[in-house]
Amino acid sequence: MSSDVTVVLASQSSSRAALLAGAGVAFDKASSGVDEAAVKAGLLGEGASPRDIADALAELKAVKVSMARPGALVIGADQTLDLDGALYDKADSLAEARARLQTFRGRRHRLHAAVVVALDGAPIWRTLESPALTMRPFTDAFLDGYLARNADAALSSVGGYWLEGEGAQLFERIDGDYFAILGLPLLGLLDLLRRYGVLEL
Template identity: 50%
Template sequence: MTLILASGSATRASMLTSAGLIFERRSPDVDERAVESALAETGVGPDDVATVLAEVKATEVSLRFPDALVIGADQTLSLGDERFHKPPDMEAARRQLLALRGRTHQLHSAAVVAVNGEPLFRHVATASLTMRPFTPAFVGRYLAVVGERALSSVGAYQVEGFGIQLFEEIDGDHFTILGLPLLPLLAFLRTRGVLDT
């Protein structure tokens, strides 16, 4: 059975490749902000938003590729009632990091597997991350080092790189922080015969 990752994320693809999976990548045709906007009126939590977005991506791609197992994934960042998205530019990244500094935020990573438009598996995991109270000058240096990579993640950071210097405490699964609840996903794929048991 063909396995497809419905994501343009290089990090998610790297995780699956490192885990020994052979898969194709197909970008979903989904307006994420429109989906989130519709969900905002329902009062669902950020973990549910991540799950719905992952499901919409998985089902959209699975309808285009019949009989393939399609993995959709999404990640949301919440700080209390406030939600953050990938910053559109470096100034937005700077403002976002300053808003998060000295505080604990949550990353919610969801994965959904669908076949022929039907979800077969859903899982969401949450990690809590506490940023240290860094100075505005440090934010400037950090953004100068990481450059445009700050715009590629919901938190404007990558903990697997220089972004780890932003933190004083992390509580949660490493893969969840990177954007995919990998261990539960692998367990499901074993039940489908994609991986050896």
């Protein structure tokens, strides 16, 4: 494949963009325009699991943008949080984030991080990683201080934490791919980009 293949990230996520840029990938960004809440609600109504929802949303974003960007490799990504089979979305308030982190405290949850790459309107590659994260039994005093210092992380990430920041202090154990926890399983994606001549072998 030609090395002038364009890569498009079908996401407005700053963390995903930072991961790609940090790995040396040149790319454009495009919003998919997908109504994620409506799609999630429909899939949940059909009995889809949090894992399936992440995969379906990643594909929908990739394909939708790919149809408008012929010849480009379009990366769609999504991440869902799964606690005992229940799907959690971003908290709407710090009070909700506090209650949620209390629910997660001392328990293990999974982050399902899906990536689908589309070319000319069709998916050509996909991966899904589901790292497991176990929160430590932190005190309410720690939690209140954490939320006071990390309001942005609490409200902008599905779990109420950025693992690359002070959110690391919430955990006692992590099993799985670190990049997937940040929202973009990266190593397989980089391999695909090498195969398409975007990156050097």
